[in-house]
Amino acid sequence: MLGFTATRTQVATYLFGVALFSISFLVFLNSSISFVITQRIGQAHNVGDAVGTLGFADELVALVACPAWGLLSDRVGVRSVAVIGYMIVGVSLWVFMAAKNVYPQLLLARLLFSVGATATATMVTAILPTMTVVQVVQIVQDPRTPRRRVNGTSHALAPSISSELTITPARFQSRSPPRDDNDDTVVRKDTAASTSHLAGLVGMFTGCGALVALLIFLPLPTRFGQGGAEPADAVADAFYVVGAIAIVVALGCFFGLRRLPGEEEKSWERFWRTEQNKASDTPQSRQPILSYPRLFLESVRLGYQSPTIGLGYVGGFVARASSVAISLFIPLFTNTYFLKTGQCRATDPSDPADIKNSCPQAYKLAAMLTGISQLIALLSAPIFGYLSARYRKYNLPLMLAAVAGVAGYSAFGSLASPDPASKDGSGGIFAIVALLGISQIGAIVCSLALLGRGINDDDSRKSQLHTTDDNVPTNGHLSAGTTPPRSPAMTPQSEEAPLLGTNYSGPASSSGPESHTHLKGSIAGTYSLLGGFGILLLTKAGGALFDSSGPGAPFYMMAAFNALLLVVGVLVAVRDAYSGARGEQRGREVR
Template sequence: MEEKTQVLGPTYSSTITDLETLSNASVQQEPLKASRKFLWVVPLAPHAHPIQFFFLMLAVFVPIAIIVFIASAQSFYILIRITSVSHETGDITGSLALYSEIISLVFVVFWGVFSDYHEKRTVMALGIIIMGIPAICYPYATNIYPSLLLLRLVFSVGTAATTSMMAAFFIEVVNGKGGLASGILGASSGLGAIFSVFVLFMVPSYLNKAYQDYTKSLNITFGVIGGCTVFLGMLLYFVLPKSPNVLKQKERHPPRGKQELLPSSSSSSFFLVRWCGYFANGVLDFIFKIKCGVLAAKDPRIALGYTTSFFARADEIIITNFVSLWITQYYIENGTCEVGSPCYTSAATSGTLTGIAQAVALVACPFFAAGSEYLPKEFPIMMAGLIGAGGCIPFAFSIDPTSKASMALVVLIGIGQYGMIISGLTMVGGDHVPVDYRGSVAGTYSFFGALGIIVLSKLGGVLFDRWMKGAPFLLLGIGHALVLVLSIIVYLWGRFSKKASH
């Protein structure tokens, strides 16, 4: 699940935002106690209103819903219909995810630069609008390369904007430890995924019953869903929190040791030249932030947060893409569905399986949020790693991915996914992160998440075709087990270092 994204991704997820060093320094000068609270318990920054935080939840809900819908619908509505084969779909799915994430990394830098000179709500709204446009065009794709690939790349431009601004809004709007806020935003991403599998997935089936024409049904479905996405993007621009620190060109300074690449004042009237200079500075800023973020990983707690991002973001993509793909392949092999036509049985089963799993996992969000707020931050990560490994590894060796046992295992995978998203985000956003490095840490956290998608989606897709259908989930299970071991080590390190200091 993208892409809490990925809050979430992420999702729930991938951010290189404005110059957080300056932004966070200014935020720290505000009173420590927020002027308002959301639902009387979640402290907000002085400039944020609780109603605006509610719409921020909606801004998390909408992208995750459309990301989950597009990723899953690609498997049982679009991909097999285009290819008319079923034996290479894993590699194709992994490759599309790989190329999409590479584009996301490039545009994360662009949107970060853009947010330096414009408000974050502008970037979020533009991202949602851009996601809606290829969604409308999706059923008209006639081949994998280039038409479907181009739509996925444009869609990734929008997801890069939304996922980057999710983390940026979290840092800017929330006050205090952030455990409760991350839990609420994580729950919003979960609700978006649940809405997608229980409502959006079912629309083509219902329309097909009415029109008896699956092509017309798909066209109407994607048109309506994409159109609503564009409308909501426009609406959210007016209701999201305003950014208190939008840098002007004259206020922007490159980090230490970098040469200013902005064009001279004589050429500043040329829009393209000016923004090429901004983007060049953004690339250098990106490299500088990643360097600072990697250096910050000398603190084992921050390093643990990066590790959770690597596997939690991959969790979203692999669960969203490969569960539905596996079920579709299973029905094709059993003769229930045919290659070359949409598999509505697969859509219903996938929706039920992942929907129930997401709903149950959503119930676990408050517990991980409370644990991140009131317990040592390593404890929730330990539980997320243990539960995720306990779900991924057995599910990888399932014979029937549609069985009740598989449903229980997918529930555990979902709980582990949400747990790592929530607890990992608070690990890199806690008080132990120096103020001057928070922007770099946030950017590096998202960078490792994108790297996890690139590596695990491509490798998982190849192994899906050439080894076994559960291979992507075996990779995730090993990753969750690694996170469990590392969280125990980091906790013991913290205990012994405190004793040594005394």
Template sequence: MMASRRPMFTASWAQTFTYLLGVCPFSIAFLVFINSSISFVVTDLIGLHDGEGDAVGTLGFADELLALAACPLWGVLSDRIGVRQVCTAGYTIIALALVLFVQAKNIYPQLLLGRLLFSLGGAAVSTMVTAVLPVVTANRASPPLESEYVPPRADAPSSRLAGYVGMCAGCGALLSLSILLPLPAHFQQLGFSPAEAIQYSYYTAAVVALLVSVSCFVGLRNLPGEDGKEWASLWRTSRPEALTESQKLSIPAFIKTRMPYLHQFGSAIALGFHNRDIFIGYLGGFVARASSVGISLFIPLFVNSYYLKSGLCDGQPSEEANPGDIKRSCPKAYVLAAILTGVSQLIALLAAPAFGYWSEMSRQYHLPLLVACVAGVVGYLILSILPSPEFHGERGNPGIFVVMALVGISQIGAIVCSLSVLSNGILGLTSPAGEDPEPDSEHASDTLRESDEQQPLLATSAGRNQQQTTNLKGSIAGVYSFFGGAGILLLTKLGGLLFDVLSSSAPFYIMAGFNGVLVIVGVVTGLVISMRS
């Protein structure tokens, strides 16, 4: 019998648009907003003018440290309560944090607690960007016909959708820069004081976050495979043997098995050692998040350092300016850094859909991801040895724009392709040597076993493994975000240390190394697969 034509997305258009236009862009928008405006909160609202840089850096480090632990927790919870509930809770927490943030009267503990609360909500929504992707693109669970076996990855457009996810996330950053960040200036024009302008800007952002939360609650209802996932699942204790036959058929397998939380997290990590797609997805997430820091933090610092050492600021730096604040210490360097990072992000935004479609056409060897990493190796190495970051003048070279393009391609390629590879790994995982990827699967109901025995062997094995892996999608997304947070912390601390004691180019050598390791892993695992086939 011919296989029936399946839809591109198993989620409805309303659910898909809620994901692309709500979850994805605003997961970045609020983070960009708070990172870019926190210095004004510290100076204009709290009144701290001595040690501003240290306070902002400590708050950012605490944010990332909490996110490192919170992302896996939210991922595991989403396997129990559903991605819709986590998205709704995450944006609600962000709205509350934005309101409380501007009520602080001191840095410690009030502003720190506000930043940690924001980190908790931000970790939820950033993790769900990854977790919702396989839900939107997965095949609806339906028993295959006896003569029909459809591979689980055959019609999953997660790679193409991942390209739009990267583009929408980039648009979220632009949304923040063009609408949210100018709010304090607009409120001051209306006659408010600088402190009041900051407060009302945060209140406005909080209202937006609350609206996004409501849209997630409404727009992500009845997602495929999310039946039965609710808050009550956190304390549900029923075991399969205590359920009636009708209950066994109506309650999803993940509720029947009641996999312990730590077991879920451990299983998600273990899958990375057994499945090439998931392993490369994790490494790609590490490189992708580190690339974001490399562009947004170290390129401006590199430009600023060059201008200060070369005496090109023309006496512009203010004596009271913090050397780490490029906008005040050397405005000319700030303009150049903005141009270079802007070119990089523009190229990334334009290339995102292309990487999505290319990933769909090259799944086995992950060629797009490897090309992006090679671009990163070349771009960062050239950037580290350039005599000047300028594009005009005696020491300038317009080729710097080509280098920025390579860096932008590396960043968006790592983001889009790692999401695509990870999602395809979730949808298409089959256990090695016929073993079950989840040790608790022996508790599955007899009803499901009897149904499986009536199906062809290949269809039964693939369908069961796909269902079990999809039930761990949140945990896998949490581990992916964990690796990304680790990349940020490692590059921030190690790169910052070597920037001060060794060379301003040191962070770029580190980024070239990260990309190079991913290229080696991708090539080696690809060769292993070729030899086996």
């Protein structure tokens, strides 16, 4: 059973709202922007250049906006940022229809859209840890009181039917609830597995979001045109409808993501609050308030200090770059081959979409190869979620994805022909693009799972919960960052001593110095920032190498990126194995 601490409504809103639509509106806009330029604005020349400039400006804004939204969410909450993001997306789609020229009106509309889209994309990562926040309860329970529930879990005994005068220490011990290593804490089930499973679902839902755009959003102009509308009006109607859907999603997030675990302290009152290092005296306000620069620096520092988060960063870098390699360079590789062999006439460089008319064979083959890759990725997402939960000890699923990337991209870069029907072609190309899809989704799912586990500090907590020193258990998830004060002994030393203590400590804060839930937005922003760098690096450097060194160069770059991910993963696994061995040795010395 998945150990979600969020409610079913919150989980459903996260999957069907934030994750599903985080990419849908971007896919719709990227596929429709050329129609806005030609049908709405009426520009028939330099369409490709305009589309490329708008896309490049979008990426530049994303590099700044992703970490900014992450930092903001650590002050005001992930729910607020998600709602604002989808509201901006909806409004910007309407603004597109008011543009009368490409520069500056359409450019400004695209920048506004990018601001909103980066908020929603960043919150996909930032909200994940809130679904499986680990909470620890320290409790000393009187067996004579009714059963008490904390966080939905029973931690007490049924009322005693014996006289208080006849309850002996031995009888009391026999009725005491089971505890781990005589600990005074009752802990929720380990949620690291739930984080990994949920990451797999997130990968699947984001893939389904692209299908929503392709199957529902993109055909809207054609359907409106069949109803008698002019092409320009049909495009406008489609943008108005999709924009309205974005507003509806924002409202769904507003109501469905209320009272997320660990977000109780976030509010707009903290937006301009000065830095506060010490927690207040009230138990409801235990999270430190850091300045925005410190939030960002802390998220970067964690990439070096926390192997789990650092490996997640590298995985995100490779995953985002992989998406460009599949969607951009596979069609470019295919088109170049058909042009080189004389099977197609040269396309209009000002209009990349002209490939549909000038070289339909190349277009169909490219669509088939990328479609197979994305289909395999969609089907593999929940599998990687399961594997990441089942075999997370040494991050084996992520290394499997990296190996698939090294093999798949190296093989694709060495191909003489992408066409299996040609004399130089090979039927193995379908297996190769399947490896690319496996590599991409594996990096996405496993990196998200790593960040979720690293933010909640699940892995170290799991090892610490069963570590004792002189029979004093340590605790990996405490609000003050230290082992809580021991409650009075529940079993008296003599028959005359008072049997029961009266102390009861309620639930500890769901975040503490050992966990990094107060930095989850900043960490998500840094994760998206590194992904943006991966896209820009592969787009610019890979494109230049494509022209100078050959069509296989971008794929060899991706093979190198995956090799880097594999090396980092191996180093982290070796470190974990060494730390585990030292921990076992210290445990034997203590015993």
